Amino acid sequence: MPTDSNYTPGFGNHVATEAVPGALPIGRNSPQKPPFGLYAEQLSGTAFTAPRHENRRSWLYRLRPSAEHPPFTRYEGAARFAPGTVKEPLAPNRLRWDPVAGDSGVDLVDGMTTMLANRDPADLEGVALHVYAADRDMENRVFVDADGELLFVPQEGRLALLTELGRIDIAPGQVALVPRGVRFRAVLPDGSARGYALENHGAMFRLPDLGPIGANGLANPRDFETPNAWFEDRDERCEVIQKYLGSLWRTELHHSPLDVAAWHGNLAPWRYDLTHFNTINTVSFDHPDPSIFTVLTSPSDVPGRANADFVIFPPRWMVAEDTFRPPWFHRNIMSEAMGLITGAYDAKAEGFRPGGLSLHNLLSGHGPDKATWDAASNANLKPHKIGGTMAFMLESCWPYRPTSFALEHAQPDYDACWADFPKATLP
Ligand SMILES: O=C(O)Cc1cc(O)ccc1O
Numbered sequence: 288m289p290t291d292s293n294y295t296p297g298f299g300n301h302v303a304t305e306a307v308p309g310a311l312p313i314g315r316n317s318p319q320k321p322p323f324g325l326y327a328e329q330l331s332g333t334a335f336t337a338p339r340h341e342n343r344r345s346w347l348y349r350l351r352p353s354a355e356h357p358p359f360t361r362y363e364g365a366a367r368f369a370p371g372t373v374k375e376p377l378a379p380n381r382l383r384w385d386p387v388a389g390d391s392g393v394d395l396v397d398g399m400t401t402m403l404a405n406r407d408p409a410d411l412e413g414v415a416l417h418v419y420a421a422d423r424d425m426e427n428r429v430f431v432d433a434d435g436e437l438l439f440v441p442q443e444g445r446l447a448l449l450t451e452l453g454r455i456d457i458a459p460g461q462v463a464l465v466p467r468g469v470r471f472r473a474v475l476p477d478g479s480a481r482g483y484a485l486e487n488h489g490a491m492f493r494l495p496d497l498g499p500i501g502a503n504g505l506a507n508p509r510d511f512e513t514p515n516a517w518f519e520d521r522d523e524r525c526e527v528i529q530k531y532l533g534s535l536w537r538t539e540l541h542h543s544p545l546d547v548a549a550w551h552g553n554l555a556p557w558r559y560d561l562t563h564f565n566t567i568n569t570v571s572f573d574h575p576d577p578s579i580f581t582v583l584t585s586p587s588d589v590p591g592r593a594n595a596d597f598v599i600f601p602p603r604w605m606v607a608e609d610t611f612r613p614p615w616f617h618r619n620i621m622s623e624a625m626g627l628i629t630g631a632y633d634a635k636a637e638g639f640r641p642g643g644l645s646l647h648n649l650l651s652g653h654g655p656d657k658a659t660w661d662a663a664s665n666a667n668l669k670p671h672k673i674g675g676t677m678a679f680m681l682e683s684c685w686p687y688r689p690t691s692f693a694l695e696h697a698q699p700d701y702d703a704c705w706a707d708f709p710k711a712t713l714p
Pocket residue numbers: 574575576577613614615617619623634647653654680
């Protein structure tokens with residue numbers, strides 16, 4: 288399918304785009320007088336001095352400067368969004384959640400529930416996992432996250448993300464990223480929407496190196512789509528909700544800040560269709576480590592140890608010979624949060640529902656549940672297609688802490704799925 292003409296294909300490319308002909312200055316970033324009296328503004332995603340291959344920034348040409356705003360005060364809504372995590376000692380338990388029941392009459396911001404987080408956003412490391420359930424468009428308000436980039440993973444209902452740098456439309460099966468600091472409002476074309484919002488406080492998500500896989504495979508760069516410039520010229524009241532150092536703040540403008548008539552640079556939102564992921568797996572034996580399913584990685588300062596990996600478990604053929612095919616039993620130094628977009632996950636026969644969540648933190652023993660182990664240990668190993676499924680994992684080197692809402696709402700009996708394994712019998 289050719290790329291939608293409202294988007295430019297490629298990951299991390301330098302893009303130049305204008306919604307009004309002539310709005311983009313030519314040959315310089317900050318002319319004395321930008322076209323039409325627009326205001327030039329640089330938005331930095333990395334330090335000015337970051338190495339060139341990692342340096343990300345864009346120049347925005349807007350109706351009014353972002354600097355023009357009154358002071359922020361605490362936002363009193365969205366009680367379940369960014370409340371901080373439990374401070375008490377955390378038991379090394381495996382945890383799982385059913386889909387969180389949403390309130391009615393809430394937009395994306397007020398419909399957010401923070402479930403897991405693992406660092407203070409001010410550390411510029413770590414991730415948080417929020418779920419959203421909303422049934423109202425954001426009207427006369429925008430959201431901006433100063434604490435990290437946001438990767439939206441819809442599970443039910445489409446999302447239209449109207450951002451400062453363009454408009455992104457996604458449906459379940461697609462994901463979209465809004466960079467740190469980019470203001471946006473969410474419109475729900477289906478009237479309601481549910482899903483996951485993965486917040487990354489650390490180094491920006493990038494495509495993983497491919498090593499011996501070669502120049503192609505996994506998520507291919509051209510399948511990422513960056514929207515063309517789009518703006519609204521609305522001189523009416525607009526509330527800005529900002530997540531900043533772990534708390535929510537609000538201020539009010541007399542205009543929409545989605546007023547960027549042109550921009551250029553390589554810091555921009557994008558969308559990606561997970562069905563384009565080129566899944567690679569064994570054609571001989573054994574179940575490879577799930578790092579082969581990495582869509583995006585956010586490195587930490589320790590080589591090979593990710594601040595966060597966004598990993599998917601897409602439809603795929605299972606052909607391994609003399610192999611226990613589902614995920615093995617394991618204890619992982621990395622911490623694993625998982626969500627399910629659709630279908631069933633191959634390590635869990637029951638209890639992990641679309642829209643649900645699970646947490647297998649630092650070194651906690653987990654793997655196939657008893658029913659999965661029984662079935663897979665006795666399965667006829669002919670080629671088998673795992674279809675109609677899409678799970679994801681947000682794997683992080685930093686152990687997660689649940690919020691108190693999450694701890695109070697966890698399934699009471701998750702451990703039972705690993706009870707009563709028969710003892711091995713030695714000769
Ligand atoms: O625990 C999980 O379900 C995620 C996972 C999947 C897999 O195929 C191998 C290891 C792993 O942690």
